[in-house]
Amino acid sequence: MNNRLRLLRAERGWSQAELAGRIDVSRQAVNAIETGKHDPSLSLAFRIAREFDLSIEQVFDGRDA
C-alpha cells in the first residue's frame, strides 16, 4: 500500500528508530511499512496517523505500492 511515511518522517527529522519507538514497533517494521512490504493493521495505521496528527487517509492512500 502506498504511503507518505518516509516523507512525513523526514519533515519532522525523525529516524526510523525514532518513529519505531514512538509507535512501539521495531525499526524493521517501520522499514517494511515504508517500503510497502507490509500493510499495517488498522490499529497500527491509526497509531501511525495519530503520531503525525493526521488522518489515516493523509498517511496511506489505499492503493498497492
Add this chain to the structure above:
Amino acid sequence: MTSPETNTNPPLSGEDRLRRRRLRILVVWIITIGAGFLGGITFGLAASGVLSLSPLLFWTGLALLAVGLVAASLWFMRRVDEVEVIDNLWASFAGLLAHTLISAGWVAASARGLAPAPDVISVLLGTLAVTFVAYLGLKLRRRLG
C-alpha cells in the same frame, strides 16, 4: 515548588523507548534460552546417569520448564509487533511442514527397509533447524530491505 508526585524526568525519545523495548525482549530471550540450556543439560546428565534425579524432581522440573516456556512465548508474542508475529508464523509453518515431511518420510522409508528406524531427537533437531533457517531468512530479507 514541585509536588513530590510530579514527574520531573523529561519524556523519553522514540529512540530511547526503542532501546528499552529491545533490551526487555533481549533479557527475556536470554532467560528463556538459558533456562532451556540448563534444563537440557540437567535432563541430559540425569539420562546418562551422572546426575541422580528422583521421579518427583524430574516431573517438577519438566513442568516448570513447560510453564516457563509457554509464559515466555506468550509474553514475547504479545509484546512484539505484528511484523515479528508474521515472521514467527511463517517460520513456525515452515517448521511444521518440515516436521511432517521428515517424520512421515522417515517412517515410510524405514517401513520399506530404506532407512533405519526414525530417531525422535534427529526429527526434533531437523524441525528446529528448518524453523531457525526460515526465521533467519525472513529477518535477513527485512534487514537487507
